[in-house]
Each structure stands twice: as structure tokens, then as C-alpha cells.
Amino acid sequence: MxxxxxxxxxxxxxxxxxxxxxxxxxxxxxxxxxxxxxxxxxxxxxxxxxxxxxxxxxxxxxxxxxxxxxxxxxxxxxxxxxxxxxxxxxxxxxxxxxxxxxxxxxxxxxxxxxxxxxxxxxxxxxxxxxxxxLMEAVWTRFQPMVIEIEELVRGGKIGDVRRIFADLGWDAQIDGLSSTSRVISPELAGGALLDLGPYPLLWPLLLIPEASTSLPSSISASIQKTQLDSIASQVDAQTSFVLNYDQSKAQAILSCSITSETFGDSAVVIHGSKGTISIQHPCFRPESYTVKLFAETEAESTKEEETVVTKIAGRGMYWMGDEVGRCLRDGKLESERMGLEVTLLQMEIFDEVRRQGGYELPEIEL
The missing domain is CATH 3.40.50.720 (NAD(P)-binding Rossmann-like Domain)
Structure with missing residues (x-):
């Protein structure tokens, strides 16, 4: 061992x-x-x-x-x-x-x-x-249910991916937080995007063919800032961004918030040419998803429907830890499932989203 x-x-x-x-x-x-x-x-x-x-x-x-x-x-x-x-x-x-x-x-x-x-x-x-x-700790990527959903999509279960909706919201009660809280402090890169945004973004990076190797063809972003009297510089309270991938003819509509909660069975919805996959909240630790295939005739609403449920012990970060162990044992410098180029793409997307939203971070000396 x-x-x-x-x-x-x-x-x-x-x-x-x-x-x-x-x-x-x-x-x-x-x-x-x-x-x-x-x-x-x-x-x-x-x-x-x-x-x-x-x-x-x-x-x-x-x-x-x-x-x-x-x-x-x-x-x-x-x-x-x-x-x-x-x-x-x-x-x-x-x-x-x-x-x-x-x-x-x-x-x-x-x-x-x-x-x-x-x-x-x-x-x-x-x-x-x-x-x-070196690896970024995007632990959701290593959960068996996430891998299962990825295999279904890549195997053509719902056809070609056309759209992905993904959302993660958390009501952090920001009016009652200290100005030094990591959630709202500009000096600590607070706000929704960097804290919660990696989880909605995970899904197009996993499921749209060219998303893990190239930047989107276009990015459109909107940021609503916190507007707290206690802090001179405001962070993003709610952020939405749309990624277009022209090669795949696919679009991702992503959002995150520290002022409103996400609930229900549609934290992530993957629209394909043959059907949809709906993933239950939270998108970072899904325990349930539903596959619906479109009917071939107008007499039926759906051709097939299946819901899969799996309970996770703990938070579910141990699969990521095991991956690190395997990489070290085998002498690998990167994880094939969470490569460094994917991390860099994510950070470049976030840079552009913040640029469009006018949210500037403190400069860190390299």
C-alpha cells in the first residue's frame, strides 16, 4: 500500500x-x-x-x-x-x-x-x-457520479451537447458579515466568482468537447456588486456568464451568488440533441441525476426517463486524495483528470469575467 x-x-x-x-x-x-x-x-x-x-x-x-x-x-x-x-x-x-x-x-x-x-x-x-x-483541488471531478454523467454524455446518451445551465448560490447573509470576512473582503478576493464559480464552470469544461483545450469563442459576463457601506471596494455578489463554443455549436449559461440559495433538482441541466440530464443541487457534490430522452412520436412526452441516486459519505473529497496518491506513486507530475492547462483556462475565463464586470483584484507580486 x-x-x-x-x-x-x-x-x-x-x-x-x-x-x-x-x-x-x-x-x-x-x-x-x-x-x-x-x-x-x-x-x-x-x-x-x-x-x-x-x-x-x-x-x-x-x-x-x-x-x-x-x-x-x-x-x-x-x-x-x-x-x-x-x-x-x-x-x-x-x-x-x-x-x-x-x-x-x-x-x-x-x-x-x-x-x-x-x-x-x-x-x-x-x-x-x-x-x-501540482494540481488544483477541484474535488468534484473525481466523484464517481460525476464521472458516470461524463461517460453518459461522451457516450452519446443525450446526443450532441447543445446547452448547459449550471448555478451555485449561497445566501451568506453578507449584511451581517465583518468587513474582514473572506466572503466579502476585496483584499482576500472575496465574492461569488472565485469562491463558487469553479463549480458551475466545471460542467462545460468536462462536457463540451473543445472546452478543456481552448478558450470559448466568446464570453459575455454580468456582475452585480455587493454595495456594502462598510467596504469601499465592492466584490461580486452575483455573477452570470455565458460561454459560446462555436466548434461544438454549444453554449454554457453559468451563474453564482452569495446572496441567494440554489435549490432543487436542476442545479445543472445538460441539453443534448436527444435528451437532457438534470443534476440535483449541489452541483459540487451531486447525489442524484435524471436522464430524459426525447420521444420519437408526438404521442409520448418522453421516450425514456431514469433517475439515479447515490449517497456520499463525508464530503466526498477522498477520491481526489486517492488520485493525488496514484499520481505520486506512478511518478506523474499532473493528473490526467485535472490537468494544469484546464486550470489555466479556468483562470483566464475568470479574468475576462471580472474585466467585463469591473472587479479588480489586488496585484500580487510574483
């Missing part, structure tokens, strides 16, 4: 979820876990060492000898660490990932990978120069 030894940077909510998932016994998780991969948390770094120690007690346990470090440098220098998980706030992803790579560590960086395509390109070049594994 290949043992992946993890260092964790930024012991916040997403890191807690990731570690809890990694350490779930395989018999408690959904089928499809890689039984040849084992995960160990060997180091945790935080600017507050007491917070790192609490994280170890709460999520790792004290018996395994996991070390707690004040700051991140100790994790990067720890000889026991194979790969570093970056779970910091958005604007700190670039610096932490760069430092880990310069220290010779493989990296799994939370989404959004960076705040701009310029930063993403610099990190990708550095990882390739150092011959180190």
Missing part, C-alpha cells in the same frame, strides 16, 4: 473537511476508494501554532506523531512531508504554493488555484521546472 504523507497549510474549514475525508476508513466511504492508497497527516502549519495543535487534536489525533508548526516554513522543510495541501484564503494560495514548490514539495492547492491567470501560469511553470506534482 502506498502511503501519502500530507502536510496541511491553513487549518480552517476546508482543510478540516479534507482531512476528515482522507482519514475516513474505506469501509465507511462510498465504493470506488482506491484500496492501494493510504493517507497520513504528518504536519500542520498555521500562523498561530495553538490553532495548528488544536487542528491536530480535533482532526488527526495525537497518536500518529503529526507535528504542529508556527507558520508554514516548518511544513515545507519537514522531510516526512510528501505533498502539501494549501487550504488558505484565496489571495494566499499563490505565495504558499510557490514556497512549497521552491522547497521541493508536491502541491495540491485549493480552488480557486490562484486569483489570476498570471499567477497560475507562474506556478505551473515553476512546478514543471522543478519536476514536481
Amino acid at each position: 502506498f502511503n501519502v504523507k500530507w502536510g496541511i497549510i491553513g487549518p480552517g474549514g476546508i482543510s478540516s473537511t479534507f482531512v476528515d475525508d482522507l482519514l475516513l476508513p474505506s469501509h465507511q466511504t462510498h465504493s470506488g476508494r482506491d484500496q492501494t492508497i493510504k493517507h497520513s497527516i504528518v504536519a500542520v502549519g498555521s500562523r498561530d501554532v495553538l490553532r495548528a495543535r488544536k487542528f491536530v487534536r480535533d482532526h488527526v489525533g495525537t497518536e500518529g506523531g503529526c507535528k504542529s508548526y508556527a507558520g508554514y516554513e516548518g511544513v515545507f522543510a519537514d522531510e516526512n512531508v510528501d505533498v502539501v495541501y494549501i487550504g488558505t484564503t484565496h489571495t494566499h494560495h499563490y505565495a504558499a504554493t510557490k514556497a512549497a514548490l521552491l522547497a521541493g514539495k508536491h502541491v495540491l492547492a485549493e480552488k480557486p488555484f490562484t486569483t489570476t491567470a498570471r499567477e497560475a501560469r507562474a506556478l505551473i511553470n515553476l512546478a514543471r521546472e522543478k519536476s514536481l506534482f
Whole structure:
């Protein structure tokens, strides 16, 4: 069994979820876990060492000898660490990932990978120069139901993809948040697009043929800003963007919000020439989808309808962790399922959406 030894940077909510998932016994998780991969948390770094120690007690346990470090440098220098998980706030992803790579560590960086395509390109070049594994933590891509839906579409079940609607909304109650909250702070790249946008965008990148290798033929975006009196510079509260792919004759209509909730069984709707697939909310962790094929005669409303339901234990991030383990074991520097060029395309799309919406981020020195 290949043992992946993890260092964790930024012991916040997403890191807690990731570690809890990694350490779930395989018999408690959904089928499809890689039984040849084992995960160990060997180091945790935080600017507050007491917070790192609490994280170890709460999520790792004290018996395994996991070390707690004040700051991140100790994790990067720890000889026991194979790969570093970056779970910091958005604007700190670039610096932490760069430092880990310069220290010779493989990296799994939370989404959004960076705040701009310029930063993403610099990190990708550095990882390739150092011959180190690097991946954005778009964990939804590795869930069996998502792979199943992709295989149905690619296998022609609903014909050619014509349109994809995808939405993710969360009412963050922004009027009651502190101005320093990562959700609404411009200095922390707050707003809906970078926090939630990767999940709706995942679906066209997976399902429209040329979307994973080339930018859309055109992008049309609209941003509604937060308009909070407590913050001089406003972030995006609600964002919608339309991507046209002329080669496939397909269009993606995507939206995200931190002021309204998404509900129901149509968080994602994939329209094909022969039918549709509707995916239940949330689009980042679907447990149900329905396939409807168009009738061949006017007497029938649909030719075929099927609903598939699968319950997921935990959050479902362990499949992504297993993928990292396989890549490290096999000497791969990129995941074939979540390649770096796809990450770069995503960041370039987000750059254009923000440009059209007039949302400028703080410049980060490379």
C-alpha cells in the first residue's frame, strides 16, 4: 500500500473537511476508494501554532506523531512531508504554493488555484521546472457520479451537447458579515466568482468537447456588486456568464451568488440533441441525476426517463486524495483528470469575467 504523507497549510474549514475525508476508513466511504492508497497527516502549519495543535487534536489525533508548526516554513522543510495541501484564503494560495514548490514539495492547492491567470501560469511553470506534482483541488471531478454523467454524455446518451445551465448560490447573509470576512473582503478576493464559480464552470469544461483545450469563442459576463457601506471596494455578489463554443455549436449559461440559495433538482441541466440530464443541487457534490430522452412520436412526452441516486459519505473529497496518491506513486507530475492547462483556462475565463464586470483584484507580486 502506498502511503501519502500530507502536510496541511491553513487549518480552517476546508482543510478540516479534507482531512476528515482522507482519514475516513474505506469501509465507511462510498465504493470506488482506491484500496492501494493510504493517507497520513504528518504536519500542520498555521500562523498561530495553538490553532495548528488544536487542528491536530480535533482532526488527526495525537497518536500518529503529526507535528504542529508556527507558520508554514516548518511544513515545507519537514522531510516526512510528501505533498502539501494549501487550504488558505484565496489571495494566499499563490505565495504558499510557490514556497512549497521552491522547497521541493508536491502541491495540491485549493480552488480557486490562484486569483489570476498570471499567477497560475507562474506556478505551473515553476512546478514543471522543478519536476514536481501540482494540481488544483477541484474535488468534484473525481466523484464517481460525476464521472458516470461524463461517460453518459461522451457516450452519446443525450446526443450532441447543445446547452448547459449550471448555478451555485449561497445566501451568506453578507449584511451581517465583518468587513474582514473572506466572503466579502476585496483584499482576500472575496465574492461569488472565485469562491463558487469553479463549480458551475466545471460542467462545460468536462462536457463540451473543445472546452478543456481552448478558450470559448466568446464570453459575455454580468456582475452585480455587493454595495456594502462598510467596504469601499465592492466584490461580486452575483455573477452570470455565458460561454459560446462555436466548434461544438454549444453554449454554457453559468451563474453564482452569495446572496441567494440554489435549490432543487436542476442545479445543472445538460441539453443534448436527444435528451437532457438534470443534476440535483449541489452541483459540487451531486447525489442524484435524471436522464430524459426525447420521444420519437408526438404521442409520448418522453421516450425514456431514469433517475439515479447515490449517497456520499463525508464530503466526498477522498477520491481526489486517492488520485493525488496514484499520481505520486506512478511518478506523474499532473493528473490526467485535472490537468494544469484546464486550470489555466479556468483562470483566464475568470479574468475576462471580472474585466467585463469591473472587479479588480489586488496585484500580487510574483
